[in-house]
Amino acid sequence: MGLIDEIKSMIYEKRDTYQTLSETVWDFAELHFGEIQSAELLSKALEDEGFAVEHDVAGLKTGFIGSYGTGKPVIAFLGEFDALAGLSQKRNKTVHDPIVPNGNGHGCGHNLLGVGSLAAAFAAKEYMTKHQLKGTVRYYGCPAEESGNGKAYMAREGCFKDVDAAFSWHPDSKNAVQHLSSNAVIEARFTFKGVSAHAAALPELGRSALDALELMNVGVNYLREHMADKARVHYAVTNTGGVSPNVVQAIAEERFLVRSPKPNEVKELFKRVVNVAKGAALMTDTEMSYRIEGGCCNLIPNTALHQVMAGYMEEIGFPEPSKKDEAFIRDIYDSLGDNEKNFAMKFLTNDEREKIAKIPIADWIIPCPDQETFMEGSTDVSDVSWNVPTAQCFTSTWAFATVPHTWQVVAQGTQDFALNAALFAGEAMACTALKAVEDPELLAAATREFKERLDGETYECLIPPSVTPSSLL
Structure with missing residues (x-):
C-alpha cells in the first residue's frame, strides 16, 4: 500500500469523528478570541489522540498547540475555528433562514478548516509512528483569523521558530494550491x-x-x-x-x-x-x-512544496458527490445571483463550463502555476510564511460561484460533500508533509526557496508589542 492509500485509509476510518467535530464547531459558531468551546473541543480531540497540548499560547485564551513525537523535522498543520457575525443559517436549508436573526455563522467554513487540518495531523502522526519516522507533528489551534490575526500573535511570540514546514488549506469553490502572494x-x-x-x-x-x-x-x-x-x-x-x-x-x-x-x-x-x-x-x-x-x-508562497501538493491533489482526486449532495449543490447554485455566476464563469474553459452545467461544483484540480498570482485581501497565514516554508490549498467545499462570507457558505458547512472536500485537503496536506519528512531534499529545496524569497529581509510583526488580545476585548 502506497502513501496515498495509507493516508486515505487512516483519515476515512475516523470520518465519523471528524464529522462530529466539524458539525459541533459549526453549532458553536463563536467569534474571534471567544472560541472557548471550539478550542476546548479540538484540544480534547488532540489529547485523546495522544498529543501533548499547550494551552493559552502567545497570550491567546483560545490558542493552543498539540504536539506528538520528538526531534526534527517539525511539521505544522494550521487550524482555524472562528465564525462570523450576522451569518446565522439553519442547516440543510437552501434558502436564507437564520437560526437566530443576526446571529453568528461559519461563513468562511472554518469549522471544516480546523477539522481538515486536524485530520492531516492525525494521519501524519499515525503514519510516522507506523513507519518509525523521526520527527514532530504539531497542530496549531489558531483563533481569530477573521478579525484579530491570531497567527500573527503566535508568530510574534516565536511559536514557529523551530518549525521546518507548515501546511494549511481553506474552503473554496475550486481545487488548487494557494500559489499566491497577498497584501x-x-x-x-x-x-x-x-x-x-x-x-x-x-x-x-x-x-x-x-x-x-x-x-x-x-x-x-x-x-x-x-x-x-x-x-x-x-x-x-x-x-x-x-x-x-x-x-x-x-x-x-x-x-x-x-x-x-x-x-x-x-x-x-x-x-x-x-x-x-x-x-x-x-x-x-x-x-x-x-x-x-x-x-x-504579505503571503510568501513556496513553489517546491506547492508543486508536490498539487501533484498529490491530482493523484488523490476530488471526492465524487452523491446524488443527494448534487441536489443540494444545485439548489445552492440556483440561490446565487447572476453577477456571482457570471464573474466566476469568466475564469473557466469551455470544457469546465460544460461540467458546471451538469453539476455546479468544480471537481477538477487546477495545476500549480509557474508564477504566483496576487490576492488583494490578506491572511494571517502570511506571518507564518515569513517564518517557515508554508504550503496551502483550496478545495471545493462549496457549490461553484459561492461567495465567501455569505449564508450559502454556512448552509453548506454541514453537508457530506463539504466534509469530504475538507478531508481531501487533509489527505493532500498529510501526503505533502510526509513527503517532506521522508525526502530531505524536498525540505532543503523548500527552505532554500524560502530564504531566497525573503532576500535578506527579516520578520517584523505589524502588531505593536503593546497590543495584546486581552487589550482588545
Whole structure:
C-alpha cells in the first residue's frame, strides 16, 4: 500500500469523528478570541489522540498547540475555528433562514478548516509512528483569523521558530494550491473627541467629532488617487456619537483596514492615513487618537512544496458527490445571483463550463502555476510564511460561484460533500508533509526557496508589542 492509500485509509476510518467535530464547531459558531468551546473541543480531540497540548499560547485564551513525537523535522498543520457575525443559517436549508436573526455563522467554513487540518495531523502522526519516522507533528489551534490575526500573535511570540514546514488549506469553490502572494494589512481604530452643544441654540460652542470623522473619510478618498494600484483602504463607522441631529456629537469612531503588497509599504501608507486623520481633527478643533488592533504581513508562497501538493491533489482526486449532495449543490447554485455566476464563469474553459452545467461544483484540480498570482485581501497565514516554508490549498467545499462570507457558505458547512472536500485537503496536506519528512531534499529545496524569497529581509510583526488580545476585548 502506497502513501496515498495509507493516508486515505487512516483519515476515512475516523470520518465519523471528524464529522462530529466539524458539525459541533459549526453549532458553536463563536467569534474571534471567544472560541472557548471550539478550542476546548479540538484540544480534547488532540489529547485523546495522544498529543501533548499547550494551552493559552502567545497570550491567546483560545490558542493552543498539540504536539506528538520528538526531534526534527517539525511539521505544522494550521487550524482555524472562528465564525462570523450576522451569518446565522439553519442547516440543510437552501434558502436564507437564520437560526437566530443576526446571529453568528461559519461563513468562511472554518469549522471544516480546523477539522481538515486536524485530520492531516492525525494521519501524519499515525503514519510516522507506523513507519518509525523521526520527527514532530504539531497542530496549531489558531483563533481569530477573521478579525484579530491570531497567527500573527503566535508568530510574534516565536511559536514557529523551530518549525521546518507548515501546511494549511481553506474552503473554496475550486481545487488548487494557494500559489499566491497577498497584501499586508494594518487594522486600526480611529477615535475623534469633540464638545457637545445644542446644535441650534449654541452651535458655535460645539466641536463635532462626527464632522472630523466625515472629513477623514473624504481625505482618504482623495488619497486613493495617489496610492499604489494594489493598495486598498476601507473602513466601517462603529460609533456616530448619537442619533439626535440637534446635538453636536462629541465622539465618533471608525475602523480602517490599510493594505499594500509589502510590510514597509503598508506602514508608509498607514502613516499617510494617520496624517489625514490629524488634518481632520485640526480642521474641526477636535482631538484624534488611534489604536492599531491587528495586522499581518504579505503571503510568501513556496513553489517546491506547492508543486508536490498539487501533484498529490491530482493523484488523490476530488471526492465524487452523491446524488443527494448534487441536489443540494444545485439548489445552492440556483440561490446565487447572476453577477456571482457570471464573474466566476469568466475564469473557466469551455470544457469546465460544460461540467458546471451538469453539476455546479468544480471537481477538477487546477495545476500549480509557474508564477504566483496576487490576492488583494490578506491572511494571517502570511506571518507564518515569513517564518517557515508554508504550503496551502483550496478545495471545493462549496457549490461553484459561492461567495465567501455569505449564508450559502454556512448552509453548506454541514453537508457530506463539504466534509469530504475538507478531508481531501487533509489527505493532500498529510501526503505533502510526509513527503517532506521522508525526502530531505524536498525540505532543503523548500527552505532554500524560502530564504531566497525573503532576500535578506527579516520578520517584523505589524502588531505593536503593546497590543495584546486581552487589550482588545
